[in-house]
Structure formats: C-alpha cells, structure tokens
Amino acid sequence: MKTLTHLFICLLSSVASAIASDAARPNILIIFTDDQGYGDLGCFGSERHETPRMDQLAEEGTKFTSFYAQNVCGPSRSALLTGRYPHRSGGWGMPASEITWAELMQEVGYETICIGKWDVSDRRAIIDRMPLAQGFDYYFGPLGANDNGKVTFHENNEPAGGTDDMGSLTRLYTDKAIKYLEEKRDETKPFVLYLSHTMMHTDIDASERFRGTSEGGLYGDVVEEFDYETGRLLDTLDDLGLSENTLVIYTTDNGPWNQPAYTEKEKGHPPGSIFWGNSGPLRNGKGSCYEGGARVPCIIRWPGKVEAGATSSAIFATLDFLPTFAKIAGFKVPKDRIIDGADQTELLLGEKPKGNRNTFFYEAHINRWENTYTVNGMRFGKWKFLKAEHTVPGYCKDTDREEVVELYDLEVDIGETNNLADQHPEIVKRMQAELAAFWNANE
Known part of the structure; x- marks a missing residue:
C-alpha cells in the first residue's frame, strides 16, 4: 500500500495542477529502446546505419552527450520511473510501495499510457506491481524481456x-501507440506516453521489409526499422496537431551487448549472425561500469522551449525525469524517501547550461534473483573514479582489466584510456569518501 505521505502529496499535487493550466502543460512522449549503443545513430556518429528520422529529431531538438541511464535493463527502468537508484527502487523487483512519476502525473490530471517492456515486476503478473497499479491508465506489452x-x-x-x-x-508497439493517440486519447487531458521497445535486446529481428537492407547486418536492420517506426509516431503527432506542445524524449536503457566475455559464448545469436551494437567512443558496454555501460544517447525536442540543433555535455540522467516532470506538470516530489534525481527544467530551457547535476554513481547488480546491488564508482564533474574491484556479472566482465583504482578526466578522455589515479591522489581520496557517503545514506 502507498503511504499516507503519498496521499498527502497527491492532495498537494492537485492544488499545484490547478495553478498550472492544462494549456501550459506539455504532453510527454518517452521513446525508450533496449540495449542500443551510444554510436548506433547517425547523429551520434554511426557511419553504418541510416537514421534520417532520428537525425531530424536531433536537428529539431538537443542532443545530450553526457546522459546516463543504468547499466542493465530492469534496474534502468525502476530508476527511470522513480527517480531513485536501483538499490533503492528495486530494479526487476521494484516493490509496490515505490512511487512513480506516472502515479503523480495521474493525480494532477495527466492521461498515462505505457506500451512495451515493463520489466520491474520480476517479469511476472504481480498485479500490485504492474503498470496499472503504478500509475498508468493503459498498458500493453510484455512484462519481461525476450531472452x-x-x-x-x-x-x-x-x-x-x-x-x-x-x-x-517494433511495428506492433508503434501501432499500439498510434492507435491510442488517434482513437483512445482523452483530448481534454495532457498525456504522458512511455513507449518502451523490446528491440534491440538479445534475440533481435527485423520485419521482412527491413531484414537484409542495411549495411550493419541484422542489427543495422533493427536500428533502421526503429528509426522508420519512430518517424511514423512523430508524424502522428504532427497529424493530430500535438507536436508543438509535446516534449519528446528519446534514450535507451543501457549500452549494447558488445563484451567479449558475452559474445565469445555466442549466447543469444540468431544462427550465423553477430549483431551487437556500437558504443562509439565509449569503453565497453552493457553491464559494465565503464562509460559504455550507462552513458547512452539522448535527444530531447520541445518546440520553442528546448534549443533546436544544439548539443549539450551537461550531466543528465533518467533519474532526473521525476523531479523535472514535477516542475513541468505541476506535482510535488515525494518527501518521505530519498529522490536521487535533479530538476533539470532550467537545463532544458537553456537557463542553466550545466544543469543541476554534477554527480552520477555507477551501480551494478550482483544477483538479479536476489535483487542485490553494489556501487563501483562515481562521476564528479569531469572526473570519474572507479574502485579497484568491480562487482559485475560475468557476461560483462572486462577480462583484460587490471584490478587497480582508476581515475579519468572524461572531458579529454571519454574512452577511459589514461588512468590518472596516481597523479591525483587527493581527488581519489575525496571521491572515495563521496562514494562511501552515497552508499551509506539512509532512506
């Protein structure tokens, strides 16, 4: 059951929504892919994949190049929904007591829709942990992955x-989203649509129309089909006259399957194919605490509000969605628990170019079934610190890594190739203390 504090928050949120008129509050569309690489889109440097619609979206909005999700799928989703790191929000086992932005937006008059991969109810039909109990008016999709x-x-x-x-x-989920907007949407309310794609997770495939058409193999076919289907959805916003007042967010849940420890086992391959994504300039991929694990592509478009054709290196994260939506939609952030997100409204509006986040902590799940986590490092401004011993699942372990403390200047070394720990012991000591304080913080 939700707490009495939450009920009080809902009352306050109702007052806040009365102040902010629906005409001033935007619709919100979140397009969330699965296991897509930082370097998989043309606008993020891909020379193999043709992604004209995503490139156009980047021209119409802002690219965020220091944007973070989490490094694996279930934890990434609980963090996105609650504004809380996975060791607090529960990852795959997100408890019913967690409060999502969907619940809070529902209370202030938003229509809330979730289509696609859920992955925070232990991949089971546990009613009080499924989308309708967590704030969504409508849900269609699988509760887990497609392993x-x-x-x-x-x-x-x-x-x-x-x-x-x-x-x-990819087409099915897009069709469901389009149909909802065209036929089921309550036109008297603003909406938030969370479209969480299954692709490009493990057992990938493209439709017959796209299979075998790209220069990037089967994985490239999937990327290009996603680009096309996203274009259909964006065109629907245009056709319905919704684009000008819709905040569109594109990002992905974590980095791609590109670790040798995984690929050498050939687990999950369609016959004869190698299909993992591209981390671009980043080191490693999914599951890792190097940048390729949690730093992901992000594009945000909000006509007349978010600068068009811009690129931002401000530190930003899915954790920030809840407090940012609170400001935009007019609800109150919960006060009875730690919220790790920061309000990034000023960043989006160009009023504070560096935003309101200066840190990010790199968590990893130790055991999915026991839902246990650890923290392996942190970013503080340009500096990134990693502990000597990384606790990560075997499939994403960097088998060539020497177990030493690491410190990187991400402004000049995005690929984490030059360990500066010996040159800056005072920074290492400070970040070790910050990391310990974060991990020991109480609710």
Whole structure:
C-alpha cells in the first residue's frame, strides 16, 4: 500500500495542477529502446546505419552527450520511473510501495499510457506491481524481456497472447501507440506516453521489409526499422496537431551487448549472425561500469522551449525525469524517501547550461534473483573514479582489466584510456569518501 505521505502529496499535487493550466502543460512522449549503443545513430556518429528520422529529431531538438541511464535493463527502468537508484527502487523487483512519476502525473490530471517492456515486476503478473497499479491508465506489452525469442503480452492486467516473431515487435508497439493517440486519447487531458521497445535486446529481428537492407547486418536492420517506426509516431503527432506542445524524449536503457566475455559464448545469436551494437567512443558496454555501460544517447525536442540543433555535455540522467516532470506538470516530489534525481527544467530551457547535476554513481547488480546491488564508482564533474574491484556479472566482465583504482578526466578522455589515479591522489581520496557517503545514506 502507498503511504499516507503519498496521499498527502497527491492532495498537494492537485492544488499545484490547478495553478498550472492544462494549456501550459506539455504532453510527454518517452521513446525508450533496449540495449542500443551510444554510436548506433547517425547523429551520434554511426557511419553504418541510416537514421534520417532520428537525425531530424536531433536537428529539431538537443542532443545530450553526457546522459546516463543504468547499466542493465530492469534496474534502468525502476530508476527511470522513480527517480531513485536501483538499490533503492528495486530494479526487476521494484516493490509496490515505490512511487512513480506516472502515479503523480495521474493525480494532477495527466492521461498515462505505457506500451512495451515493463520489466520491474520480476517479469511476472504481480498485479500490485504492474503498470496499472503504478500509475498508468493503459498498458500493453510484455512484462519481461525476450531472452528465449518469445514474449507474452498483457493488456492492462489481462493476458493478451504472445509471439515468437521478434521482427514484428517494433511495428506492433508503434501501432499500439498510434492507435491510442488517434482513437483512445482523452483530448481534454495532457498525456504522458512511455513507449518502451523490446528491440534491440538479445534475440533481435527485423520485419521482412527491413531484414537484409542495411549495411550493419541484422542489427543495422533493427536500428533502421526503429528509426522508420519512430518517424511514423512523430508524424502522428504532427497529424493530430500535438507536436508543438509535446516534449519528446528519446534514450535507451543501457549500452549494447558488445563484451567479449558475452559474445565469445555466442549466447543469444540468431544462427550465423553477430549483431551487437556500437558504443562509439565509449569503453565497453552493457553491464559494465565503464562509460559504455550507462552513458547512452539522448535527444530531447520541445518546440520553442528546448534549443533546436544544439548539443549539450551537461550531466543528465533518467533519474532526473521525476523531479523535472514535477516542475513541468505541476506535482510535488515525494518527501518521505530519498529522490536521487535533479530538476533539470532550467537545463532544458537553456537557463542553466550545466544543469543541476554534477554527480552520477555507477551501480551494478550482483544477483538479479536476489535483487542485490553494489556501487563501483562515481562521476564528479569531469572526473570519474572507479574502485579497484568491480562487482559485475560475468557476461560483462572486462577480462583484460587490471584490478587497480582508476581515475579519468572524461572531458579529454571519454574512452577511459589514461588512468590518472596516481597523479591525483587527493581527488581519489575525496571521491572515495563521496562514494562511501552515497552508499551509506539512509532512506
């Protein structure tokens, strides 16, 4: 059950929403992909994938190049929904007591829609931890991943069939989103639509229209189909006259499957294919506490508010969505728990170019089934510190890594190639203390 504090928050939020008129409050569309690499889009440096619609979105909005999710899927989603690091918000096992931005936005008059991968109810149909109990008015999608090349759908709280046609999913989710906007949307309310794609997770595939058409192999086919389908959704916003008052956010849940410890086992390959994404200039990928694990591409478009054609290196994270949406939508941030996110409204509006975040902590799950976590390092401004011993799952372990304390200047060494720990012991000591204080903080 939700706390009495939450009920009080809802009352305050209702007052806040009365102050902010619906005409002034934007719709919000979150497009969230799975395991997509930092370097997979043309606008983020890809020379293999043609992504004209995402490139256009970047021209119409701002690219954020120091944007962070988490380094694996379930924890990434609980952090995005709650504004809390996974060791607080529960990752795959996110408890019913967590408060999501969807609940808070629902209370101030937003229509809330979730389509696609949920992945925070232990991949099971546990009603009080499914989307409708966590603030969404409508849900369609699988509760978990597609690790075995199959997904089982739920519509709201009811089973809704399934498929082993992985190439159908990107279009299916997009169709569901478009249909909702065209046929089911309450036009008297602003909406938030959270579209959480299954692709490009493990057992990837593209539809017949796109399979075999890109220069990037099967993975490139999937990237280019995602680009096309996203274009269809953005065109729908145009057709419905919604684009000018819709804040569009594109990002992904973590880095790509590109670690040798994983790929050498050939786990999850469609026959004869190697399909993992590209981390671009970043080191390593999914699961890692190097930049390729949690630093992800992000594009935000909000016509007349977010600068068009711009690039920002401000530190920003999915953790920041809840407090930022609070400012934009007019609800109160919960006070009965630690919220790790920062209000980045001033960053979005160009009023504070460096934003309101100066740190990011690199967490890793130790055991998914026991839902246990550790923290391996932190970013503080340009500096990144990593502990000597990394606790990460075996599939993402950097087998060539020497177990030493690491310190990097990310402004000049985005690829984490030059360890400066011996040259700056005072910075190492300070960051070790900051890391310990973060991990020992109480609710």
